[in-house]
Amino acid sequence: MSSPRLEYLTPRQVAGLLQVSEKTVHRWASSDPTMPAFRRGRVLRFERGRLEAWLGGQGAGAAQGSPGVRQAPVRKAPLS
Numbered sequence: 001m002s003s004p005r006l007e008y009l010t011p012r013q014v015a016g017l018l019q020v021s022e023k024t025v026h027r028w029a030s031s032d033p034t035m036p037a038f039r040r041g042r043v044l045r046f047e048r049g050r051l052e053a054w055l056g057g058q059g060a061g062a063a064q065g066s067p068g069v070r071q072a073p074v075r076k077a078p079l080s
Contacts, residue, residue, distance in 0.1 A: 006047050011025040029044055035051075
């Protein structure tokens with residue numbers, strides 16, 4: 001019986017999923033030690049399952065003010 005094959009994402013793929021630039025993904029990976037990134041030399045990869053789990057935990061972390069995570073300001077529409 002073989003173990004399931006892991007899927008690795010490139011910074012470009014992660015950027016597309018999160019709708020941010022590749023530069024932002026690289027910056028997050030280098031500045032946030034909690035982000036599950038694998039670096040070998042200049043190659044940066046993200047294991048999909050671990051990244052999705054990490055992203056799922058960011059909602060709670062953002063509310064607690066985790067470093068590297070900013071919530072967008074909420075703008076209320078004017079009452080008409």
